Amino acid sequence: MPPSNFTALAGEPSSALGVPCRPARYLIYFAVMPLQILELHAAKQPESLNDEWMILENAGSNDFVSQGCKLVVARNPNARGREIGKIDPGFVLHAGQKIRLVTGSPGTKAHGAPPDETKDLKNYHLFLGGPVLEGAGSTVALVLNQVEMARATFDPKAKHGVAQ
Numbered sequence: 001m002p003p004s005n006f007t008a009l010a011g012e013p014s015s016a017l018g019v020p021c022r023p024a025r026y027l028i029y030f031a032v033m034p035l036q037i038l039e040l041h042a043a044k045q046p047e048s049l050n051d052e053w054m055i056l057e058n059a060g061s062n063d064f065v066s067q068g069c070k071l072v073v074a075r076n077p078n079a080r081g082r083e084i085g086k087i088d089p090g091f092v093l094h095a096g097q098k099i100r101l102v103t104g105s106p107g108t109k110a111h112g113a114p115p116d117e118t119k120d121l122k123n124y125h126l127f128l129g130g131p132v133l134e135g136a137g138s139t140v141a142l143v144l145n146q147v148e149m150a151r152a153t154f155d156p157k158a159k160h161g162v163a164q
Contacts, residue, residue, distance in 0.1 A: 049104025
Protein backbone atom coordinates (compact mmCIF):
# COMPACT_ATOMS: atom_id res chain seq x y z
CA MET A 1 0.00 0.00 0.00
CA PRO A 2 1.39 3.45 -0.86
CA PRO A 3 2.04 5.99 1.88
CA SER A 4 -1.01 8.00 3.02
CA ASN A 5 0.45 11.26 1.68
CA PHE A 6 0.93 9.80 -1.79
CA THR A 7 -1.18 11.44 -4.49
CA ALA A 8 -1.76 10.61 -8.11
CA LEU A 9 0.03 12.60 -10.76
CA ALA A 10 -2.01 14.68 -13.17
CA GLY A 11 -3.71 12.37 -15.65
CA GLU A 12 -2.69 9.22 -13.77
CA PRO A 13 -5.46 6.63 -13.31
CA SER A 14 -6.49 5.71 -9.80
CA SER A 15 -8.47 2.90 -8.23
CA ALA A 16 -11.93 3.17 -6.68
CA LEU A 17 -10.22 3.91 -3.34
CA GLY A 18 -8.29 6.80 -4.85
CA VAL A 19 -4.99 4.90 -4.85
CA PRO A 20 -2.86 5.66 -7.91
CA CYS A 21 -2.45 2.72 -10.29
CA ARG A 22 1.34 2.51 -10.41
CA PRO A 23 2.04 -0.97 -9.03
CA ALA A 24 5.45 -1.10 -10.69
CA ARG A 25 6.54 1.71 -8.37
CA TYR A 26 6.10 -0.56 -5.34
CA LEU A 27 6.44 -4.07 -6.69
CA ILE A 28 9.03 -5.61 -8.91
CA TYR A 29 7.61 -8.22 -11.22
CA PHE A 30 10.11 -10.87 -12.27
CA ALA A 31 9.26 -14.04 -14.12
CA VAL A 32 11.73 -16.88 -13.75
CA MET A 33 12.34 -18.97 -16.85
CA PRO A 34 11.30 -22.61 -16.56
CA LEU A 35 14.71 -24.03 -17.46
CA GLN A 36 15.56 -27.56 -16.40
CA ILE A 37 18.79 -29.50 -16.23
CA LEU A 38 17.57 -32.85 -17.49
CA GLU A 39 20.79 -34.83 -17.42
CA LEU A 40 24.23 -34.66 -15.82
CA HIS A 41 26.94 -36.89 -17.24
CA ALA A 42 30.30 -37.18 -15.47
CA ALA A 43 33.50 -38.03 -17.31
CA LYS A 44 35.01 -41.45 -16.72
CA GLN A 45 38.52 -39.91 -16.67
CA PRO A 46 39.14 -36.43 -15.15
CA GLU A 47 41.13 -35.29 -18.20
CA SER A 48 38.44 -36.24 -20.76
CA LEU A 49 36.40 -33.06 -20.31
CA ASN A 50 34.36 -33.57 -23.49
CA ASP A 51 32.84 -36.63 -21.85
CA GLU A 52 31.37 -34.45 -19.08
CA TRP A 53 28.19 -32.62 -20.03
CA MET A 54 24.69 -31.57 -19.01
CA ILE A 55 21.48 -31.23 -20.99
CA LEU A 56 19.52 -28.02 -20.50
CA GLU A 57 15.90 -27.69 -21.64
CA ASN A 58 13.69 -24.64 -22.03
CA ALA A 59 10.31 -25.94 -20.85
CA GLY A 60 8.69 -22.52 -21.10
CA SER A 61 6.88 -20.72 -23.87
CA ASN A 62 9.45 -17.91 -24.34
CA ASP A 63 12.94 -17.92 -25.78
CA PHE A 64 15.90 -17.85 -23.39
CA VAL A 65 19.09 -15.93 -24.16
CA SER A 66 22.00 -17.31 -22.15
CA GLN A 67 24.44 -14.45 -22.71
CA GLY A 68 25.87 -13.39 -19.36
CA CYS A 69 24.73 -16.51 -17.47
CA LYS A 70 27.18 -17.94 -15.00
CA LEU A 71 27.76 -21.58 -14.21
CA VAL A 72 27.92 -22.12 -10.44
CA VAL A 73 28.99 -25.35 -8.72
CA ALA A 74 28.79 -26.44 -5.08
CA ARG A 75 30.08 -29.61 -3.41
CA ASN A 76 26.61 -30.39 -2.02
CA PRO A 77 23.13 -28.85 -2.24
CA ASN A 78 23.58 -26.91 1.03
CA ALA A 79 27.03 -25.49 0.31
CA ARG A 80 27.64 -22.09 -1.17
CA GLY A 81 28.37 -22.31 -4.88
CA ARG A 82 31.37 -20.88 -6.67
CA GLU A 83 31.34 -19.41 -10.13
CA ILE A 84 33.36 -21.50 -12.56
CA GLY A 85 32.51 -19.85 -15.85
CA LYS A 86 30.49 -17.30 -17.74
CA ILE A 87 28.53 -18.19 -20.86
CA ASP A 88 29.63 -15.64 -23.40
CA PRO A 89 28.65 -15.02 -26.23
CA GLY A 90 25.94 -17.51 -25.30
CA PHE A 91 23.12 -19.11 -27.22
CA VAL A 92 19.38 -18.75 -27.74
CA LEU A 93 17.26 -21.61 -26.45
CA HIS A 94 13.83 -21.55 -28.07
CA ALA A 95 10.71 -22.85 -26.33
CA GLY A 96 10.87 -26.63 -25.98
CA GLN A 97 14.45 -26.81 -27.25
CA LYS A 98 17.34 -28.65 -25.56
CA ILE A 99 21.09 -28.05 -25.67
CA ARG A 100 24.07 -30.02 -24.38
CA LEU A 101 26.60 -27.97 -22.37
CA VAL A 102 29.97 -29.72 -22.75
CA THR A 103 32.70 -28.92 -20.22
CA GLY A 104 35.71 -29.21 -22.53
CA SER A 105 36.98 -27.77 -25.78
CA PRO A 106 36.20 -29.41 -29.15
CA GLY A 107 39.69 -28.72 -30.52
CA THR A 108 41.72 -30.11 -27.62
CA LYS A 109 42.67 -33.75 -28.25
CA ALA A 110 43.43 -34.34 -24.55
CA HIS A 111 39.78 -33.60 -23.73
CA GLY A 112 38.62 -36.45 -25.95
CA ALA A 113 36.00 -36.48 -28.66
CA PRO A 114 32.88 -34.39 -28.02
CA PRO A 115 29.48 -36.11 -28.09
CA ASP A 116 27.82 -36.34 -31.47
CA GLU A 117 25.29 -33.63 -32.27
CA THR A 118 21.84 -34.47 -33.56
CA LYS A 119 19.19 -32.36 -35.25
CA ASP A 120 17.40 -31.85 -31.92
CA LEU A 121 20.42 -31.66 -29.61
CA LYS A 122 23.36 -29.35 -30.36
CA ASN A 123 26.56 -28.98 -28.31
CA TYR A 124 27.72 -25.76 -26.66
CA HIS A 125 31.29 -26.00 -25.34
CA LEU A 126 32.18 -24.20 -22.11
CA PHE A 127 35.99 -24.35 -22.65
CA LEU A 128 36.67 -25.03 -18.96
CA GLY A 129 40.03 -26.29 -17.74
CA GLY A 130 38.79 -28.88 -15.27
CA PRO A 131 35.80 -31.04 -14.43
CA VAL A 132 32.61 -29.48 -13.08
CA LEU A 133 31.19 -32.50 -11.26
CA GLU A 134 33.20 -33.43 -8.16
CA GLY A 135 31.31 -36.59 -7.29
CA ALA A 136 27.91 -37.48 -5.88
CA GLY A 137 26.12 -34.48 -4.42
CA SER A 138 27.76 -31.88 -6.65
CA THR A 139 25.21 -29.20 -7.39
CA VAL A 140 25.25 -27.26 -10.66
CA ALA A 141 23.27 -24.06 -11.21
CA LEU A 142 22.82 -21.64 -14.07
CA VAL A 143 22.56 -18.08 -12.72
CA LEU A 144 21.65 -14.85 -14.53
CA ASN A 145 21.98 -11.55 -12.67
CA GLN A 146 21.94 -13.32 -9.28
CA VAL A 147 18.73 -15.17 -10.20
CA GLU A 148 18.98 -18.94 -10.32
CA MET A 149 17.57 -20.11 -13.65
CA ALA A 150 18.17 -23.88 -13.27
CA ARG A 151 19.67 -26.19 -10.67
CA ALA A 152 20.44 -29.90 -10.43
CA THR A 153 22.31 -32.18 -8.04
CA PHE A 154 24.47 -34.98 -9.42
CA ASP A 155 23.63 -38.54 -8.42
CA PRO A 156 25.63 -41.17 -10.33
CA LYS A 157 23.11 -43.87 -9.37
CA ALA A 158 20.13 -42.00 -10.88
CA LYS A 159 18.97 -42.80 -14.38
CA HIS A 160 20.06 -39.49 -15.94
CA GLY A 161 22.51 -38.45 -13.22
CA VAL A 162 20.10 -35.97 -11.61
CA ALA A 163 19.01 -36.50 -8.00
CA GLN A 164 15.28 -36.25 -7.32
